[in-house]
Amino acid sequence: MNKIVIPLDNGFKLVAEQNVNSEFDKEIFIGLETETGAYHQDLAIIRPTYTFENDNVKFNSDMFEMLIFGDEKREDYTNKFTVPLYKPEDEDDE
Numbered sequence: 001m002n003k004i005v006i007p008l009d010n011g012f013k014l015v016a017e018q019n020v021n022s023e024f025d026k027e028i029f030i031g032l033e034t035e036t037g038a039y040h041q042d043l044a045i046i047r048p049t050y051t052f053e054n055d056n057v058k059f060n061s062d063m064f065e066m067l068i069f070g071d072e073k074r075e076d077y078t079n080k081f082t083v084p085l086y087k088p089e090d091e092d093d094e
Helices: none
Strands: 003-009 013-018 030-035 040-052 056-068 077-086
Touching: none
Parallel strands: none
Antiparallel strands: 003 013, 013 030, 030 040, 040 056, 056 077
């Protein structure tokens, strides 16, 4: 499992974890776990944008989505940002 765990002063742990679903393994979940390791709260999901082609997921590695869970009482994300891949200006001339 690909997981980063950072203990916090209040007993929670800040975690970043790769989606274990092989079809969506390019997603990373960021959230909070309790001291016992139980998942407590979603904070964000970051992933390349994607489309479905013939029931298969096709990721776009030049565009990323950040889904932010800005309201601790809602189960769904509250904000969605799309961020293009940074390309230095000299690459645009090629």
